[in-house]
Amino acid sequence: MSEASTLELREQFATPAQQRETASVGMWVFLASEIMMFGGLFLAYTVYRLSHPHAFNIGSSEMTLVIGSVNTAVIICSSFTMALAVYSQGTGHQKRTAVLLLLTMFIGVIFLSLKFTEYFIHYDEHKVPGIWWEHAGPDAGQIQMFYVFYFIMTGLHVIHMSIGLGLLFWTLIRTLLGHFNTEYYTPLEIVGVYWSFVDCIWIFLYAVLYIPGMHLR
Amino acid sequence: MAILTHKKTSVTKSPKLPLKTYVFTWLGLLGLTLLTALLGFIDLGQFNIVISVAIATIQVLLVGGFFMHALYEKTLVRIIIAAAIIWFLIFESLTLGDYMSRGQVPLHFYPGLRAAVDVIPG
Secondary structure: OOHHHHHHOOOOOOOHHHHHHHHHHHHHHHHHHHHHHHHHHHHHHHHHHHHOHHHHHHHHHOOOHHHHHHHHHHHHHHHHHHHHHHHHHHOOOHHHHHHHHHHHHHHHHHHHHHHHHHHHHHHHOOEEOOOEEOOOOOOHHHHHHHHHHHHHHHHHHHHHHHHHHHHHHHHHHHHHOOOOOOOOOHHHHHHHHHHHHHHHHHHHHHHHHHOOOHHHO | OHHHHHHHHOOOOOOOOOHHHHHHHHHHHHHHHHHHHHHHOOOOOOHHHHHHHHHHHHHHHHHHHHHOOHHHOOHHHHHHHHHHHHHHHHHHHHHHHHHHOOOOOOHHHOHHHHHHHHOOOO
């Protein structure tokens, strides 16, 4: 009896293909619920933006553009290395998979570091609603509203990134323990789907939080 | 062509795409990010955010289709994705339809509604 088959199939499934599909469907249903959650926030942002377009553009123009843009590239790279990790496992290069998973985690940590640097800059400029908020001039209240959305949406994204790092660590351990082979690596694949989803959320966050006020700078 | 052959294999196994698909997707994503950033510097009024969200949508389709293998998944997964997107569009359009039309509906056409609004304090 090969080791692969004992790792592959749990008793409630008829075939490996059914097992894989079940896992895949489970992750996508979860991601659908995530779309609802982030969708609600994007919707609320849109409603407020339509009510106060100028104030939201000013808020957007105060973002740290360089860090935000670099972070977008960084998270796209981490999504790429994750996809490569899944690819390497599928083609039977386990060591390469482990290295790519480590690299993905490293890039993820770079993203979080840059994000927290940004948060610190906002704190330093006294632009944290509820903790330290100072803003002179008209529309201060509406600009504060922009920052409220900024912190809630990016904060929720940071939480998702942190969970993703934990999941990546778990898959790294399992890869190193030799739990996966070229036919069975569903957990790795599913974590990859989650990680890329978090990337998708950031791409939209960059588009709505950083870009609209860029031309005012 | 490559996509068609991969769809067939994905029926039983995890989808396996050629390496160059991932590389091109990655390069495309970085290119579109650069494009978003450059277009942001031009003042297009309210179209700045429209364009940035449109480019972001293309990027997300690339990530979802190739990195997340959504293009190579079975019908059930596609239905789940479609359901999520359609439901999102429903609540988005209904809520925005409400907010954007506030004050534009003449209330005297609807005596019952007028009466209801009058009893709201403030």
